[in-house]
Amino acid sequence: MDSSRNMILAIVLSALVLIGWSFLSERIAPTATEPTTEIVEGEQVALPNTDAPGPDTPAEMRELSEVLAESQATRLPIETPRVEGSINLRGARIDDLVLLDYRETIDADSPPIRLLNPEGADAAYFAHFGWAAADIETPNGSTVWQADGESLTPDTPVTLSWRNETGQLFEIVLAIDEDFLFSVDQRISNLGDNPITARSYAQLSRSLPETHAQREPDTWLIHSGPTGFWTEDLNHIDYDDVTAAGSTGERFSITDGWLGFNDKYWLTAIFPAAGTNVEAAFMPLGNERFQAVYSTPETVINAGRAVTRSTSFFAGAKEIILLERYESENGLNQIDLSVDWGWFYWFELPIFYLLHWLFTTIGNFGVAIICLTFIVRGLMFPIAQKQFQSMASMRAVQPKMKEVQERYKDDKQKMQQEVLALYQREKVNPLAGCLPIFLQIPIFYALYKVLMLSVEMRHEPFALWLKDLSAPDPLTPVNLFGLLDFVPPPYLAIGLLPILLGITMYLQFKLNPAQMDPTQQKIFGIMPWVFMVIMAPFAAGLQLYWVTSNILTIAQQKWLYSRDPRLKEQAKATDE
Amino acid sequence: MIAKLFIGLARLWQWGPSAILPPTCRYTPSCSAYAITAWSRYGAFKGSWLALRRILRCHPWGGSGHDPVPLIENE
Numbered sequence: 001m002d003s004s005r006n007m008i009l010a011i012v013l014s015a016l017v018l019i020g021w022s023f024l025s026e027r028i029a030p031t032a033t034e035p036t037t038e039i040v041e042g043e044q045v046a047l048p049n050t051d052a053p054g055p056d057t058p059a060e061m062r063e064l065s066e067v068l069a070e071s072q073a074t075r076l077p078i079e080t081p082r083v084e085g086s087i088n089l090r091g092a093r094i095d096d097l098v099l100l101d102y103r104e105t106i107d108a109d110s111p112p113i114r115l116l117n118p119e120g121a122d123a124a125y126f127a128h129f130g131w132a133a134a135d136i137e138t139p140n141g142s143t144v145w146q147a148d149g150e151s152l153t154p155d156t157p158v159t160l161s162w163r164n165e166t167g168q169l170f171e172i173v174l175a176i177d178e179d180f181l182f183s184v185d186q187r188i189s190n191l192g193d194n195p196i197t198a199r200s201y202a203q204l205s206r207s208l209p210e211t212h213a214q215r216e217p218d219t220w221l222i223h224s225g226p227t228g229f230w231t232e233d234l235n236h237i238d239y240d241d242v243t244a245a246g247s248t249g250e251r252f253s254i255t256d257g258w259l260g261f262n263d264k265y266w267l268t269a270i271f272p273a274a275g276t277n278v279e280a281a282f283m284p285l286g287n288e289r290f291q292a293v294y295s296t297p298e299t300v301i302n303a304g305r306a307v308t309r310s311t312s313f314f315a316g317a318k319e320i321i322l323l324e325r326y327e328s329e330n331g332l333n334q335i336d337l338s339v340d341w342g343w344f345y346w347f348e349l350p351i352f353y354l355l356h357w358l359f360t361t362i363g364n365f366g367v368a369i370i371c372l373t374f375i376v377r378g379l380m381f382p383i384a385q386k387q388f389q390s391m392a393s394m395r396a397v398q399p400k401m402k403e404v405q406e407r408y409k410d411d412k413q414k415m416q417q418e419v420l421a422l423y424q425r426e427k428v429n430p431l432a433g434c435l436p437i438f439l440q441i442p443i444f445y446a447l448y449k450v451l452m453l454s455v456e457m458r459h460e461p462f463a464l465w466l467k468d469l470s471a472p473d474p475l476t477p478v479n480l481f482g483l484l485d486f487v488p489p490p491y492l493a494i495g496l497l498p499i500l501l502g503i504t505m506y507l508q509f510k511l512n513p514a515q516m517d518p519t520q521q522k523i524f525g526i527m528p529w530v531f532m533v534i535m536a537p538f539a540a541g542l543q544l545y546w547v548t549s550n551i552l553t554i555a556q557q558k559w560l561y562s563r564d565p566r567l568k569e570q571a572k573a574t575d576e
Numbered sequence: 577m578i579a580k581l582f583i584g585l586a587r588l589w590q591w592g593p594s595a596i597l598p599p600t601c602r603y604t605p606s607c608s609a610y611a612i613t614a615w616s617r618y619g620a621f622k623g624s625w626l627a628l629r630r631i632l633r634c635h636p637w638g639g640s641g642h643d644p645v646p647l648i649e650n651e
Contacts, residue, residue, distance in 0.1 A: 382636075383635075383636055386636040387600070387636065416604070420604065420641075420642075433600055433601070433602045433603075433607075433633075433634035433635045433636060433638060434600055434601070434606075434607045434631060434634045435631060435632065435634055435635040435638075436600070436635065436636070437600060438631065
């Protein structure tokens with residue numbers, strides 16, 4: 001009676017976990033990157049690019065190609081091995097940039113990731129560098145600048161210049177490296193007769209995409225939105241908080257830090273020159289438009305003098321090793337914190353380095369994950385060996401334990417004491433303890449974060465149907481492996497790997513000694529299938545790790561059991 | 577107050593992950609039960625210290641058997 005009530009409770013609890021999880025997970029722990037492929041009639045096809053303007057794009061918003069074509073006359077191309085785009089000389093805006101090494105989908109023909117967009121198109125996103133001064137005319141958004149070159153490349157920096165009526169010459173010297181870093185020198189030369197007072201500013205302007213589906217979710221574990229490093233601390237701000245701050249915005253001052261807009265994989269950030277203190281803010285411009293801006297202190301510039309202020313502007317993919325190089329060689333203080341590792345970075349980074357090293361050595365990311373699993377299980381080998389030894393002897397005394405349980409089934413306390421006494425009599429080694437588990441959990445969590453966060457692991461294939469290990473397994477029997485023409489809802493789309501996960505987990509649990517409590521034993525029977533459903537929406541790489549780990553555990557456990565003399569005898573006895 | 581929160585977390589651990597993990601306890605009471613008793617008896621700070629020391633003892637080369645939370649000595 002009591003046990004059947006417990007059973008019902010266990011089932012209800014499992015159901016609650018399953019339902020509650022799907023509600024919570026998107027807020028707390030995003031499960032995996034967007035699926036990049038689907039399986040249609042047994043064929044794997046890339047999902048279409050969702051970045052095209054949707055039907056609810058308002059009329060005043062125009063096609064990107066149209067906007068770019070209109071301003072063609074005033075555009076100066078940017079060409080480097082890794083990025084392509086242009087600068088609009090009207091307003092001196094860097095507002096057109098695509099990342100050539102990264103594609104929208106896993107389809108090799110899909111368009112490259114577009115980071116910056118001009119104003120007028122959906123999701124306008126651009127950098128702009130300017131001046132504020134009281135008594136003189138300063139360049140503004142409609143100023144057309146003169147460029148001294150044909151294009152901006154790593155070998156050919158470009159100087160933009162503009163002169164006002166009162167004799168002040170404004171210059172923006174732009175340079176770009178082979179990766180994602182612009183350096184921007186803003187020079188104001190006072191060629192007039194009177195001293196002037198001016199300050200320069202750098203700003204990033206961003207409108208969130210019109211359709212909500214194209215916005216990146218901001219979750220507890222992975223922040224997406226306004227971010228920066230100031231007052232010796234990494235600061236994550238929500239777009240909503242910037243809106244709530246009103247016209248003053250979120251204000252702060254920065255020395256040796258940065259601010260910008262942070263996505264899971266991409267970042268734009270502006271860095272004032274080392275050692276200078278600047279006033280900075282995230283400003284809401286209304287209509288889901290935001291600005292990250294900093295301005296240098298006001299300076300008096302006498303006639304015949306010039307002042308130059310330097311900014312480093314990062315726009316690109318957050319490749320960890322590149323970010324670390326920028327930090328150490330280019331003085332971009334704490335740029336690597338833009339990857340949201342969270343509290344456990346000290347544990348996650350070594351896992352990342354190991355996996356990245358395996359990946360670059362082997363060349364296949366799935367094989368690298370399998371190797372990582374072997375390394376982890378190898379390190380755990382001696383601990384697991386002791387654990388399985390004691391499990392083996394526990395299984396050996398199981399018949400005697402059943403007797404004890406029968407005899408004292410009305411007195412739980414007495415039963416536990418007798419079981420302990422039995423273990424001592426039969427020389428059952430104590431179990432491994434909880435420390436080994438506390439070592440395993442962080443490794444799994446670290447792998448989760450590495451797969452979720454690092455752009456290096458994005459769109460990386462394994463073999464067969466697994467074309468992107470950072471996305472869920474797309475091959476699911478729910479629609480007969482794509483033969484039926486329907487896309488199952490995410491919580492039903494249980495791929496092949498999670499099913500393997502459930503099966504291997506079930507087999508592994510069967511090797512463990514039976515629980516003293518029959519209800520708990522039944523929960524063990526359900527748990528693999530609960531896990532199968534919970535894990536299904538997570539990255540395939542994570543499932544691959546778990547399945548491999550289960551198989552290795554089963555192999556070790558079986559091998560050890562086969563050598564245990566008492567279990568051997570029992571097996572012989574049952575055979576006869 | 578903080579101790580209560582910790583005890584709640586430990587209970588969540590018992591109902592959730594601990595229920596599905598293979599049996600591992602070397603000691604009675606288990607680490608989570610030990611921690612709950614330690615927090616209710618000694619509060620958040622000293623209780624955590626006792627629980628941490630227990631977890632660090634709870635490995636394949638550590639001790640085993642009956643290991644209760646020490647009683648508060650009357651001065």
